Amino acid sequence: MLAIDAAAYRSPWRRRHPAAKAVLAGALLLCALLLPPWPGAPVTAAITLAVALGWARVPPRAFLRSARAPLAFVVTGSLTFLVSVNASGLAWAPGGAARAGEVIGRCVAAVLAQLLFAMTTPLADVLPRVARRRGLSGLAEVAGLVYRMLSVVLETVEAVRRAQADRLGTLSWGARWRSVTGLAAQVFVLSFDRARRLEDGLSDRGYTGSLAVSVEPLPLSGRFLALAPLPGLAAAGLTLALTSASAVT
Secondary structure, eight states: OHHHHHHHHHOTTTTSOHHHHHHHHHHHHHHHHHSOHHHHHHHHHHHHHHIIIIISOOOHHHHHHHHHHHHHHHHHHHGGGGEEEETTEEEEOTTHHHHHHHHHHHHHHHHHHHHHHHTTSOHHHHHHHHHTSTTTHHHHHHHHHHHHHHHHHHHHHHHHHHHHHHTTTTSSHHHHHHHHHHHHHHHHHHHHHHHHHHHHHHHHTTOSSOOOOOOOOOOOOHHHHHHTTHHHHHHHHHHHHHHHHHHHO
């Protein structure tokens, strides 16, 4: 998560308005969810990668590393489509492989579309604007506090891991196991302590359920906004063309 936020702050699209980037990523996300899984998912994923690495100039290594964890979860969860439970026990599910492939394809395209938005738009640019909308202020406040607490936990984990490595806590499997157990206990204690300090700090500043923050003005470029839906339209058009061509043949 920290790497995603760091990439968002360094992005060439940092000065673009979040609404325009939401249109671009949202159109690709809709294509991933609504188009036929084949060839819609591969086409949408390829176009999303091209936009992220070419147009948005997201660092390829950071982009792919950020996608590893959610895609591993997707692949692991899709394995359940391969088996079915009946009176005699477990058996191979008819059509399970095809269904798993469809789910994986859609999820890959959707994850890439969401990462495109996340790695070009810091959350600090989004939440204050969401909070201005009627009925969404509470959601924005909760999301901001959860995001802050996750950042605190990850920072604590990184600090403890560095300290353990400096004390030769990774030289052997036994040392690593002791380091992992100690890391879990230490992070649990430190996270609660930092959460309490954060709560005390908010209370001392007169927190009453809403945080007043200044929002950096970002220009809404009409040209960029007009170009934003084009990748999604290209994915939809290419998918329909390929589907029609395969139906004719």
